[in-house]
Amino acid sequence: MGAAGALTVEGVTSARADGPAREETRTLTGRLPAGAPDYVYLPVEVPAGVRELAVSYTYDRPEVPPGTLGNACDVGIFDERGTALGGAGFRGWSGGARTEFVVGTERATPGYLPGPVRPGTWHVVLGPYTVAPQGMAYEVRVTLRYGPAGRTPAVVHPPQRAAGRGRAWYRGDNHLHSVHSDGRRTPAEIAAAARAAGLDWITTTEHNTTSAHGAWQGLWGDDLLILTGEEVTTRNGHVLALGTDPGVFVDWRYRARDGAGQGAFARFARAIRRAGGLVVPAHPFADCPGCSWKFGYEHADVVEVWNGPWTPDDEMAVAAWDAGLAAAARGGGRWLPAMGNSDAHREPQVVGLPQTVVLADSLSRQDLLAGLRAGRSWIAESSAVGLTFEAYGARGGRAGIGGRLRVRADDEPVTVRLGVTGVPGAVVRLVTDQGPVFTAPLPADGRLEWGTSAARSAYVRAEVRRGGADRPMVALTNPVFLGA
Incomplete structure (x- = not known):
């Protein structure tokens, strides 16, 4: 998945500014051909004394023939610990939702993780989602800001249980996006919308990042439990890592057709379970590029058959799920429970449309996930049902x-x-x-x-x-x- 054979760096320029707040800007330009790798890694040498990196990027959007996909490119960053699949170097991802971001010791743009800025080779990662026949010309600007490192803010994660009503039916929406990925709502706005929708719990599931896990302080309460997770957004479908331990990142950089694709998915499905979560293929028949599910269901715990307002995609998902039920019933095999979530990103998308209603012994992460895994649940359009x-x-x-x-x-x-x-x-x-x-x-x-x-x-x-x-x-x- 590296850049070998696909990346042409046409120029690297630098500009320095001396003084108490010294900065150094490096500009990387290049062109990606049609058929470029899914992920292209641009090395950035970070010397000692840097307190934060500011990154911006642009790319061209040439006209394409009717019916042909044009240029679309995502962006993220890995630190000096490297870009290995599932490695420790991940420092953030914003997909195509932002054109610039900051990563530093004291602060980071939503979608990115604050923390030490150590010297070494960092990598800005470009994700050319689709490339026009003419190719994609890009420019990446990396500004290194020097100065005292300061202190990384302490992260406060949500508690694992709320007061609840004992053994009862609890309503939850477990597929939600905020400003920490491609959503437009803040965590506070999502929490308010969840309460207005009559929900008992929600799960934060940003695309390919865990930066929102610590963004909910003061928003939970006896009336609202907040679980953490991730929407692992591969090029061959999206899967919810639902209810994982706070701070656990699940990598997304593989396809089903890759030599290691199915093995990689199995590996990260196991990692999701080790982190206490559920593996939930999301909107398996969605028709957006890269959204439809290609990894099969062998490693799934639950499947999301209803995503947002009811559409033909959901009809197809329910039909496929029911066919799996019938096959499991005839053969005595394992059956896969169904769930529904809003996948709400912004107004006017409705948090809690739909919602999954789960029979659980308590309003706790452990009992809710156990109820989902066992299929003790049904899906409702709203809390009025x-x-x-x-x-x-x-x-x-x-x-x-x-x-x-x-x-x-x-x-x-x-x-x-x-x-x-x-x-x-x-x-x-x-x-x-x-x-x-x-x-x-x-x-x-x-x-x-x-x-x-x-x-x-x-x-x-x-x-x-x-x-x-x-x-x-x-x-x-x-x-x-x-x-x-």
Whole structure:
């Protein structure tokens, strides 16, 4: 993934300013051809005595033929510890959201990590997301600012639990972006929006950076738990590292087709779990460049099937997820729970549209993630939507969402009971491993029953849609499994 054979440095110039606040600016120019590596590393020699680096970059945007992608280039930086995949040198990433940033001992631009500025070879990393047929001409300016280093601010991370309501259903939005990546909201604005949406917890998931992990001081409380994570944004799909230990960075610089791509993803999936988090492929059928999921689901814990307002992408994700459920039910394999998140970046995108409602023993990181992993959850359009969904056996057994109703015989009658509030005029669809088996308007009292058996249905899940069976989703449950 290096720059060998693809990077032409056309010029490096320097300008110095002497005095108490001495600065030195270096300008690097070059051209990347179409087909350039995903990541190009520009070395910058940092001498002793530098307290911070200020970086800005530009690149050309030539006209391209209709239907052809033009130039788009991301940027980040690694320090003297190097650029090795998964190494310790990462100091920040802003993708294409910023044209300039600062990294220093005392401060850093959101998306970047303050800390020691040690002498050695640093690297500005360019990520040519798409390159026009004419190539991409770039200019990077690096200003070295000398002076006393000062002290790096202490980082305060959110607590791991909040007061909560004991064992209860908790509502969360676990895919959110702030000014620390390509969002426009501040952490304070996100926290306020989460409370207004009736959420119990949120997870901060910036693109390829952990700089937001310490940005929530004073924003959590007994009414709002804040977990940390990352949206690992590869060129072959995005994956949420959900609920990882604060400060843990997960690398993103690999593709599924690379010789080490699948191995790299497996490696970092294990790293996410070691850090206490869940591996959650996000918006797997999104049609933006690099967004659709190519790594498979072998290493996933949960899958995000509903991302923001309901779209055909979500319809495809639910269909693919359900096909996986049916295959797991027939073969006795592992099934993958579903979740939904807003992926909100800015106004008017709505925090909590949708939200995942999880049955957990407490409002804590450990119990919430356990509930998600077990599939004890359903997805709601908003906190105005309420739902209950259970299966009852003729001989007295009972199971809820994500559970299994064990019956003595496959032909034992099973009654499925659904209750919905806050969605007048909705249509309910029940889906089993055989496909949609029951569709009806939601009764006025919001309750309905349906009969089946383990012989007829390996699982049952519920969809609630507004205005028709093919209309936008309002609520979606994980399955209740039937049989031994």
